[in-house]
Amino acid sequence: MSNVKIPDPAFTQSIIDAGGKTLDLCYQCGTCTGSCPSGRTTAFRTRQLIRKAQLGLKDDILPSEELWMCTTCYSCVERCPRDVDIVDIIILMRNMAVQKGYMAEDHKKVGRSLINSGHTVPASDKLKHLRVSMGLSENPPTTIADPKALADFKKIMAKTGFDKLIGGA
């Protein structure tokens, strides 16, 4: 009996309630899978992921690696004959996975960079030098150069709980 999967309709409903209203429209034609560059060389199957979401197979989806194989290229969305918001639905399920603590360490690193500087990539001395040599300011006029703006940025992330979500800065 270990192969029997128990559907969880509440999970399906939670995707719909969070904005995935088009999930029900999928009739499993497979155009998404046929269009997906991630599926060309791997076992990733968009249609299967959407079917699992329709069935509420939460424990199959949330801890899975496949949830993170979509590059959000929208090839599937552009071709879907039922106008299913496939990428939006994948993103909503990723949000749910992160809520459950399923988050790669490298992704936490990106999140920490956002908290610490307001940017997803760090500044480097070599490039500061290049900026100045081209007549640009040493730092761009963003959160990097503006402590008050960075404090505001952090305040917003504290309010939405982002810092706690990724395990603190």
Place this chain on the structure above:
Amino acid sequence: MAADKFALFLGCVAPLRYPGIEKATRELFKALGYDLREMTGAGCCPAPGVIRSFDQATWLALAARNLAIAEKQDCDILTICNGCYGSLYEANHMLQEDPELLRKVNVILSEVGMKYEGKVRVRHFADVLFKDIGIEKMKQKFTKPLTYNVAVHYGCHFSRPTKIKHIDDPERPHVLDELVEWTGAKSIPYADKQMCCGAGGGVRSRDAKFALSFTEAKLKNMKAVKAQFIIDVCPFCHLQFDRGQKDLPGYDIPVIHLAQLYGLALGLPVSSLGLEAHEIKVTL
């Protein structure tokens, strides 16, 4: 909002990894008579693949903060990156379509004394060149006809999702090919041109090897048609192609952002294109 000014949204990768893209954009729009205002204190857009995948509510609130910075200056936003364009355009669309969502986001923004009213338009610089400037005005500014054969890479978030964006066809786009050919360069066709570079959706940061498998598939097709340069309009695709080739023996096609290519056509000094930051040496 006034047509001769924009709030310049820099994002992360352009100013912090390829500042030549920022510099070339500033020079290009100055030459076209635009007043580019600084978005002082702006941050990451935030990135549509990583940050939105982690927490959409945070993504939306931080995007709204960036939109509010431009709105306060009574300016539309000019983006130079498909990722920034994707995030800001889509967040803006959501906020403009849903007053209740806008109200909720403004509760968060009020914590830092800000408010967004939904008045800003988010533009991609290539769309501005194509629609607002046009070939006649642009050609008057070019001083140096280019003769390169190049492979154009659109990047996914330039035109997609077309359900909300309306700047080009998702399957057979033409805007960037035309913009490239205005300079005299030739955009050569190659197989599977619309394929993704592999970096998006948080894939590059989570599984670099998998991301690189996309990049290699594209590079193989670009090399087969003897492309001299790869032309992009997204610093993140740019980074994926430029840095990716370091790990792919047999590939060394230089990568140039469209703003840099336009800088060349305008006759800007090469030193203002920041080509030193490129991993794959650009020989002009």
